[in-house]
Amino acid sequence: MLYDWDDKPELNITPLVDVMLVLLAILMVIAPNIVYEENIKLPQGSVTKQISKIPPVHITIKKDGTLQVNKDNFDLNSFEDNFYKYSRKLDLKASVLISADRSLDYGVVMSILAAVKQSGFTEVSLATNG
Numbered sequence: 001m002l003y004d005w006d007d008k009p010e011l012n013i014t015p016l017v018d019v020m021l022v023l024l025a026i027l028m029v030i031a032p033n034i035v036y037e038e039n040i041k042l043p044q045g046s047v048t049k050q051i052s053k054i055p056p057v058h059i060t061i062k063k064d065g066t067l068q069v070n071k072d073n074f075d076l077n078s079f080e081d082n083f084y085k086y087s088r089k090l091d092l093k094a095s096v097l098i099s100a101d102r103s104l105d106y107g108v109v110m111s112i113l114a115a116v117k118q119s120g121f122t123e124v125s126l127a128t129n130g
Contacts, residue, residue, distance in 0.1 A: 054094040057121070061100040061112060076108070080115040087119040095123040 060068045067074040074082050096116050100109045109126070116124050 054091050057090060057094050057096045059096060059098045059112065059116070061098070061104060061109065063101040063103055065108075067112070079112065080118070083115055084119050087116075087121070092120045092122070094121070095125065096121045097125055097127050099127040 058068075058070055061076075062068070065076045067076055067079055069083065069086060072086065074086075098109070098112060098116070100112075113124060113126070
């Protein structure tokens with residue numbers, strides 16, 4: 001029996017792929033049901049410390065350029081100085097929510113956002129319809 005040196009062996013990997021796909025499907029079905037639980041002894045917290053909820057600051061910019069902070073009205077042209085004085089009465093850790101009319105110029109809204117940031121607020125967000 002002579003060996004043909006030009007003959008290349010062919011590997012049939014189809015059964016291997018089939019077995020791996022079946023194992024993958026089994027793993028995908030079983031994985032969400034696996035629950036790992038470890039009992040942890042948590043330290044005791046202080047009972048006397050109360051968490052106080054800070055009310056958010058709502059800024060509304062209307063189409064005609066009038067601003068309303070919570071229930072107080074402001075002028076757009078002098079907002080930066082007046083809001084800085086007004087913010088001294090507020091908690092700077094409070095979150096600020098800015099609602100603006102869609103037809104307003106982007107620069108107007110960004111100038112209000114910059115004035116709020118310069119006043120010392122760190123949590124400032126823009127309200128959307130969704």
